[in-house]
Amino acid sequence: MPEFINLTPENIADEHLCCIIRSRTKHPGVEAKRAWLRDRLASGHVFRKLNARGTCFIEYAPLDAAWTPIVGDNYYYIYCLWVLPPFRGHGYGAELLNYCIDDARRAGASGVCMLGADRQRAWLSDQNFARTHGFKTVDKTNNGYELLALSFDGTVPHFPDAVKSPHIDTDILTIFYDDQCPYMAQTIDMVREYCTAHNVPVNLHHVDSVAAAKSLPCVFNNFAVFYRGVFQTVNLLTADALARILSE
Known part of the structure; x- marks a missing residue:
């Protein structure tokens, strides 16, 4: 067994x-x-x-x-x-x-x-x-x-x-994340490196409490992405996926 x-x-x-x-x-x-x-x-x-x-x-x-x-x-x-x-x-x-x-x-x-x-x-x-x-x-x-x-x-x-109709008041690429997933550290490092290399402004918000997670304006399992104020995905990003979001 x-x-x-x-x-x-x-x-x-x-x-x-x-x-x-x-x-x-x-x-x-x-x-x-x-x-x-x-x-x-x-x-x-x-x-x-x-x-x-x-x-x-x-x-x-x-x-x-x-x-x-x-x-x-x-x-x-x-x-x-x-x-x-x-x-x-x-x-x-x-x-x-x-x-x-x-x-x-x-x-x-x-x-x-x-x-x-x-x-x-x-x-x-x-x-x-x-x-x-x-x-x-x-x-x-x-x-x-x-x-x-x-x-x-x-x-x-x-x-x-607010979660049913997600929106934030900034056009800047914005990512909310916590440490629940082991892939998070390398994903956030990739985002930082990509945005620096391509001169893309980014707001990275480390969600560090249950209260902060429960107040988020979107669905959230451990990661959430907004761009131009519009919610994009809960999927952790690859460089190609990030490039696609930024090109839309």
């Missing part, structure tokens, strides 16, 4: 974080994620993974402690459910998702929710997989993002009005 473990204050310093980043030395993004998660464990964040070196994990938290601007009473929020080869095809994804659902039920929660979209986005969990486990769209933004929820009692969470 496969063994799954939860990260705890006692083991988080030594456990692999299931990221596909490979480095012989400590990677700044991985260590930033480790520190971020360590500080969240006391508020109910859960990182559960296959006890193997690879990518097979789920990360979730009570919605009131989750760094996302979603409103809902007594819900849990899934940041990420990610299973990569060679671990696919063994039912591990279902086992991890069911663990989260059962955990929420044991806690007396009203349900579990996650961020989705009208089409699958690269940096969001597989929403079609979630739908096979009973998740349904319960709210939408005007720019293609959806809130999926599995309700236990008929109540549902929702997006604030």
Whole structure:
């Protein structure tokens, strides 16, 4: 039988974080994620993974402690459910998702929710997989993002009005980010280098508290991009993706 473990204050310093980043030395993004998660464990964040070196994990938290601007009473929020080869095809994804659902039920929660979209986005969990486990769209933004929820009692969470119609009052490239994803450090470094090389003004806002995350004017899982006042994406950027946004 496969063994799954939860990260705890006692083991988080030594456990692999299931990221596909490979480095012989400590990677700044991985260590930033480790520190971020360590500080969240006391508020109910859960990182559960296959006890193997690879990518097979789920990360979730009570919605009131989750760094996302979603409103809902007594819900849990899934940041990420990610299973990569060679671990696919063994039912591990279902086992991890069911663990989260059962955990929420044991806690007396009203349900579990996650961020989705009208089409699958690269940096969001597989929403079609979630739908096979009973998740349904319960709210939408005007720019293609959806809130999926599995309700236990008929109540549902929702997006604030500002999130449904995202806009900021600056034309400058603006990025909100936190340290929840190990890829964040290298993504932000790339943005800085690209913008310096191409003389592009940029505002980088490090989201450093749950209150700051919940006050954001857009959907947010750990990253959000605006350009010319218009929301662009939650996907972490490559240089090519950034160039496409700036050319539009």
